[in-house]
Amino acid sequence: MRSLRIAFFLSVLGVGIFLSSGLLNIVDRITEKTRKAWIGKELNESRLDNFYWLLDLFIMETEKMPTGYKQGRRE
Secondary structure (H helix, E strand, O other), X not given: OHHHHHHHHHHHHHHHHHHHHHHHXXXXXXXXXXXXXXXXXXXXXXXXXXXXXXXXXHHHHHHHOOOOOOOOOOO
16 A cells, blocks of 8 residues: 555656646746746746746636535534
């Protein structure tokens, strides 16, 4: 059972890294056409604050999604 948990954890971690890499590529391709790219080769000229605001919006939207759990009354 322990090995299954480790395998599941590593699989989820790998998928997260893959999705993060894809999101970075998408944001970079969209914003490189503007004057100031959000993620550029020069870190001091990049607009990482905008990227982190975008991540914050994603997190806030996923927290609003219904989970399927019903809150029951405790008596």
